[in-house]
Structure formats: C-alpha cells, structure tokens
Amino acid sequence: MIRVQHIRVIEDHAGNPVVLLSDPETGMELPIWIGEVEAFAIQRELEGVQLPRPMTHDLMRNILVELGVELVRVEINELHDNTYYATLVLRWNGRTFFIDARPSDSIALAVRMNAPVYVAEEVAKAAGYFPQPSRKEIERFMRLIKDVELPEM
Template sequence: MGVLGVRVRVADPEHDVLVVLSESDGDLSLPIVIGPHEGVAIATAQAGVSSPRPGPHDLLLTSLQAAGVTLESVSIIELRQGTFIAELVLSNGKRVDARASDAIALALRAAVDVYCEDEVLAQAAIVLAHEDDAELDDDDALHVEISSAGSGREDDTVAEFREFLDQIDPRDFEDPEPPERES
C-alpha cells in the first residue's frame, strides 16, 4: 500500500488527524485516525524532511542498523476494537508489534513497503472515486463508495472515517506549490 497523505479535520472541540493508505494495484484506500505527533512524523518523512538531530523513528532505524538488522517491510495485520495493529518485519525474520502510525512513519523513512492483510481491508477499506476520470476543477467533489469487500457490520470508528472522507477534496492530497516570490 502507498501512503496517500496525512490530513487534519478541524472540528470543534477536537481535531482529527488521518493518514490514508491506498492500494498500489487497486481502488481500495485505508483511512487510519492517528495522533498529531504521529501525523507530523509521517508527513515529514513523506516530504523527505530531515531534522538535524534524530527523532524517535530515526533513532530506532539507526539502532536496528547498528545491531545488524534492517526493517524489511511493515504489515497492518489486524483491526481490533477500532485500533489498527501493525508489525515491523525485520531482516532477521523477527516481527515486532507496533502502532500502525509508528510503523508507517518507519516504513517511509526506511523506504520499505507497507502491506495490509485482506481481512483488515475487508473490514475498513473504502473506495475513493472521482465522479469521472477527467481533471478535477474547483466544483468537483470526492465521491466515497463503501467497499463491497467490507462486512455488513461497521463499528463506530469506521463509520466516522467514512463520514470524514465524505468531506475530503482530492486536491487535499496534492503537494502545494511553493509561493511565487515577488521581485
């Protein structure tokens, strides 16, 4: 799965931060609500921004490397009571339990693949589709279809994801153009 992007939904009294994964060879997307710090960690890694001193994710990858182990991939393996469970797959064959948001941040920094179990996709995936395949203009909206892969039963968290995605504009996931400087 690829990381489509990180977005914030501003709603009183809270703000929800969401990372959206998308299938590289399909139409399914997986929205995951994450914390604001994790959102920053994912967004900065996706943008290729590095800090002068290592943050926690950089420190973990450097520590693994010093121990002679590398991160091979990340797998989202389960959706348990509205929480996505992930594993870090290491080069020594070991698997390490991780929060999905931390696993995604590590995967981006290590440039490794993110996988998602079919059962998780069946429970929580959605289809993000445009009304047509043409270029979007300002009046176009994102159309969200519920994946037929999903079970008929939705928990409240997945329903909230879908409600949030109904409000997203596809341009929210585009890289902003740098502002032009005046001469």
C-alpha cells in the same frame, strides 16, 4: 495482503490527523486516525524535512541500520474494537522477527527505511473503502466492451 502504493497525511473534518494508505491497483483507501506527533513524523519524512537532531523514529531507524537489521515490511494485519494492529517484519543475521507495533509508528519507520507497507485484505474490507474502480476492474470492463458491436444509427 494489499501492498500500499501511496501514503499521505491528511486531516479529517475536525482537524484530527489521519494517515491515508492507498493502492491504485485495487482502489483501496484505508484511513487510520493517528496522533499529532506521529502525523508530524510521517509527513516530515514524506516531505524530506531534516531536523538538526534525531526524533524518536529517526533514532529507531538509526539503531536498526547500525545493528544491520533490515525492516522487510510493515503489515497492518488486524482491527479490533476500532484499534488497528501492525507487525514489523525484521531480518537480522539470517533470522526473521515479528514485532507487534502501532501502525503509526510502523508507518513512520517504514517511510524512513523505504520498506513496503501491506494491509491485510480482511482489514481493508472491514475498514477501508474503494471509492473508484480498481485498475483490474477497468481492464476487465475494457475487454468486455472491446468486442461489443453497436448497431449503426
């Protein structure tokens, strides 16, 4: 699993909302097209905007917190027919629960509860892209060229 370090909401060329999950360590960027309501919910939380009344994802967080349920992590773990699948990993009363959920709802909840988001490597390889070399690749390259001696000109 690849741990997501950055979550952003952007628009594609047609104006459709996309949540972009990225990890500088591996260089992975995974775009997931989502609905406008979910995009608003994620972006609002990322920007720290508070509404006077709780919206759906706020309600979900409030219920979990009040009941003492911990959101351990979110896993974006499958991709079938261009549809992503996610799992909420919850802990309550010493037990762990795995709940099937949409990635957009899962991410909206994760940003509210400061829970980590992970992407399965198979999903990242199938649908993500790696536009820049990862930190590991850069470090490996730097070690390689460190010992190279150039002839004097």
